[in-house]
Amino acid sequence: CGSVATFDGSSSIELSNTGGSLSLTNDFTVSGWIRPTSFNSDFSYLIAKEAATGSSSNFDNYFIRLDTNGRAQFGLELAVNGNDYSVTSPNPVNLNTWTFVAGTYFNRQMKLFVNGIQVGTFSVPSSFSGTPYTGPGTAEIGANSRTTNHGHASSSHFHGSIDDVRIYSVAHTQQSIQQIMQQDNCRTLIAHWGFESGQFGADSSANGNDMAINHGATQ
Numbered sequence: 001c002g003s004v005a006t007f008d009g010s011s012s013i014e015l016s017n018t019g020g021s022l023s024l025t026n027d028f029t030v031s032g033w034i035r036p037t038s039f040n041s042d043f044s045y046l047i048a049k050e051a052a053t054g055s056s057s058n059f060d061n062y063f064i065r066l067d068t069n070g071r072a073q074f075g076l077e078l079a080v081n082g083n084d085y086s087v088t089s090p091n092p093v094n095l096n097t098w099t100f101v102a103g104t105y106f107n108r109q110m111k112l113f114v115n116g117i118q119v120g121t122f123s124v125p126s127s128f129s130g131t132p133y134t135g136p137g138t139a140e141i142g143a144n145s146r147t148t149n150h151g152h153a154s155s156s157h158f159h160g161s162i163d164d165v166r167i168y169s170v171a172h173t174q175q176s177i178q179q180i181m182q183q184d185n186c187r188t189l190i191a192h193w194g195f196e197s198g199q200f201g202a203d204s205s206a207n208g209n210d211m212a213i214n215h216g217a218t219q
Helices: 174-183
Strands: 003-010 012-015 026-035 044-051 058-067 072-075 084-092 100-106 109-114 117-123 139-141 159-168 189-193 212-214
Touching: 012 044, 026 044, 026 058, 026 139, 058 100, 072 100, 072 109, 084 109, 084 117, 100 174
Parallel strands: none
Antiparallel strands: 003 159, 012 139, 012 212, 026 100, 026 159, 044 058, 044 139, 058 072, 072 084, 100 109, 109 117, 159 189
16 A cells, blocks of 8 residues: 555645635545544544635635544535535444545535445535635645634644545446555546655646645655
C-alpha cells in the first residue's frame, strides 16, 4: 500500500481556495482508508470540503467523519436551509484497524459504505432543492478546522492514519466501490491523494489539486 499520512490529533493537510472540480452538487463519491488510534470527544474528520468564504464560510459542501462513538458518517449541507444531512453507520469502526469508508450522493440519495458494504442511506426531503453549499472554501484531510463549526470544536482532528483519499464525479455502485478498494478506477477520478514518498499531498489525478502540509502532518 506504500506510505500513509499519520495525524497526531492536531495536524491536517489542506488545499485552500478550492473551486471548480472539488465543488460538488450531485452525482459524486468520496472515499478513503482510515486507521484510527482513538476517537475524539468531537467529530474526527477523514475529509471535509468547506463551502464558499464570506457569508457561507460556516457551511460544508461534503464530509466523511467519525462521531464520538467511532461510527462513520457521510454528510453534506444544503444551500436552501443550511442544515446538515448525514447518514451514519450502525456500528463503530475498529481502532488500530484499516477500514475503507465511502459516501455517494445522487438524486437526493445519500449512501454510506464501510469496507465495500452499504451500511446506511438517507433521502433528502423532496421539499428542498437537494443542492449542497459550494464554493472556493478549503478542502482538508484529517480535520475540519474552520473557526465556527455549528457549535462543534474547531479542532475536530483525526487521530491515526489515512490513505488513498479519492473523489469521483459519479455516485459509484456498491460493486464499483468494492473495485475501488482493490484497484485504481480513473474513469471519473477528480482527485487522488496517496501520500507516496516524494509526493506527500500531491494529487495524482490530472486535475492538479495538490495539498499543503498544515501543522506538521507526517509521513
